[in-house]
Amino acid sequence: KQEVTQIPAALSVPEGENLVLNCSFTDSAIYNLQWFRQDPGKGLTSLLLIQSSQREQTSGRLNASLDKSSGRSTLYIAASQPGDSATYLCAVTSGGTYKYIFGTGTRLKVLA
Amino acid sequence: DTGVSQNPRHKITKRGQNVTFRCDPISEHNRLYWYRQTLGQGPEFLTYFQNEAQLEKSRLLSDRFSAERPKGSFSTLEIQRTEQGDSAMYLCASSHQDHVDTQYFGPGTRLTVL
Numbered sequence: 001k002q003e004v005t006q007i008p009a010a011l012s013v014p015e016g017e018n019l020v021l022n023c024s025f026t027d028s029a030i031y032n033l034q035w036f037r038q039d040p041g042k043g044l045t046s047l048l049l050i051q052s053s054q055r056e057q058t059s060g061r062l063n064a065s066l067d068k069s070s071g072r073s074t075l076y077i078a079a080s081q082p083g084d085s086a087t088y089l090c091a092v093t094s095g096g097t098y099k100y101i102f103g104t105g106t107r108l109k110v111l112a
Numbered sequence: 113d114t115g116v117s118q119n120p121r122h123k124i125t126k127r128g129q130n131v132t133f134r135c136d137p138i139s140e141h142n143r144l145y146w147y148r149q150t151l152g153q154g155p156e157f158l159t160y161f162q163n164e165a166q167l168e169k170s171r172l173l174s175d176r177f178s179a180e181r182p183k184g185s186f187s188t189l190e191i192q193r194t195e196q197g198d199s200a201m202y203l204c205a206s207s208h209q210d211h212v213d214t215q216y217f218g219p220g221t222r223l224t225v226l
Binding site: 004031032036041042043044046049051089091093097098099100101102103104105 | 143145147152153154155156157160167168201203205207212213214215216217218219220222
């Protein structure tokens with residue numbers, strides 16, 4: 001059974017810092033891994049999607065890497081801003097139905 | 113293309129009442145998924161449709177829950193005899209048959225059971 005874990009559960013950093021969020025999964029047989037952002041009480045905003053054959057994806061200040069063999073992904077946020085404050089979720093797609101298996105998220109707070 | 117839409121966005125109900133949520137997927141997306149997210153947790157898979165056929169249901173989907181997708185377009189999720197433990201965000205997602213591994217999520221319906 002696929003399980004997804006995110007560390008740390010919460011993180012508070014001063015503005016301007018570079019930071020790394022971690023995601024691990026137990027079964028390497030995934031189709032892809034996706035990072036989402038969720039603001040309080042809101043839906044999911046897709047940030048980056050990494051196919052299983054890819055090693056990383058970049059969008060602006062965000063960079064996500066994937067090491068499928070070790071079951072790990074990292075989301076790197078450069079020069080953090082207060083507007084980055086949110087919960088970050090990672091999810092993997094596996095199985096015949098392609099359903100997403102989510103981690104419990106990392107709650108990020110960037111202090112001005 | 114307006115994305116996945118869900119209605120209502122918020123629903124407050126009393127324990128024991130029935131509620132129904134609607135999800136309209138992206139046009140021509142033949143796959144539709146329902147997830148539930150409780151406070152402080154990641155979303156959890158509930159059920160999945162391919163066209164009008166419901167192909168998988170999670171054990172989380174008790175017999176008080178029923179989902180339909182008539183004609184393979186919009187979907188409804190009904191909860192009968194709601195309980196306080198049903199309070200959660202209900203998320204819908206859809207994907208296209210040519211890109212089955214990429215789901216697009218709606219804004220969710222937040223249910224509060226008093």
